[in-house]
Amino acid sequence: MTQEYGQAGAPARAPREMNGLAIGAFVLAIVGWCSPLGILGLILGYVAKGQITRRNNSGxxxxxAAIILGWISIAAFLLLIIGAIVGGVFANWDEWRQDWNEHYN
Structure with missing residues (x-):
């Protein structure tokens, strides 16, 4: 005796829509490597993550990745600024020491 079932297999789900803001945030985070544009990628990454949760999008x-790259780019940019300041200070260290010795010794 054979038993008949309805449809064969599981019903197919429609693919979720890709969040465009997540794509834009990722692109800005990559382009903004070691520059202030990484901050914009970071902010857009957080906004996109909230939209994805609310709208059930993919991405x-x-x-x-945009959030992680955004934080890394901020840290790299700050290290670049600090390195430029410290490098500028130590580049003129001998001149400053000579001026100090001339004026105060």
């Missing part, structure tokens, strides 16, 4: 990995 969560791109949003997370």
């Amino acid at each position: 969560e990995g791109l949003a997370k």
